[in-house]
Amino acid sequence: MRTTLDIDDDVLAAAKDLAAGQKTTAGKIISDLVRKALTQPSSEHATWENGVLVLPMRGSVVTPELVDRLAEDHDNAARLARGLADLPGVSIDPWSAQTNMVFMGIPTEQASDLKARLLADGILIGNGPKLRLVTHLDVSRADIDRALGAIRGYFAGAVATARH
Numbered sequence: 125m126r127t128t129l130d131i132d133d134d135v136l137a138a139a140k141d142l143a144a145g146q147k148t149t150a151g152k153i154i155s156d157l158v159r160k161a162l163t164q165p166s167s168e169h170a171t172w173e174n175g176v177l178v179l180p181m182r183g184s185v186v187t188p189e190l191v192d193r194l195a196e197d198h199d200n201a202a203r204l205a206r207g208l209a210d211l212p213g214v215s216i217d218p219w220s221a222q223t224n225m226v227f228m229g230i231p232t233e234q235a236s237d238l239k240a241r242l243l244a245d246g247i248l249i250g251n252g253p254k255l256r257l258v259t260h261l262d263v264s265r266a267d268i269d270r271a272l273g274a275i276r277g278y279f280a281g282a283v284a285t286a287r288h
Contacts, residue, residue: 214229
């Protein structure tokens with residue numbers, strides 16, 4: 125069924141990113157997410173027990189090993205930030221590399237080209253000139269190096285094209 129909805133720009137962009145990664149439509153992604161939210165049992169919500177807020181479990185159990193692994197995520201983010209910092213036209217938020225996230229700014233006119241180039245290399249990024257790059261349990265140092273190589277390759281080509 126076709127209908128018209130007002131969807132916030134950031135939500136639509138996220139749905140399109142998910143759709144591209146899953147090779148489906150943004151409409152299907154949004155429908156699946158809404159369906160899941162509407163059918164979740166009420167026990168999925170936070171409750172108060174004996175004066176303590178009990179939050180529902182959403183993912184895997186946190187272990188000491190996963191907590192220790194956060195240091196690796198932060199190291200990977202710092203490596204990513206350092207590797208991007210000297211690229212022409214790229215701005216890096218220096219505070220962001222103190223967590224597992226790096227915030228990168230690129231020229232607006234290059235955003236869609238960079239996204240397409242990285243997608244061709246199997247690297248999914250968001251839309252627009254402000255990008256949030258996140259390291260996590262499933263991102264290794266080799267993945268960081270691969271992403272850096274692809275991003276550096278893109279900007280090396282952009283600089284070479286601009287010179288001609």
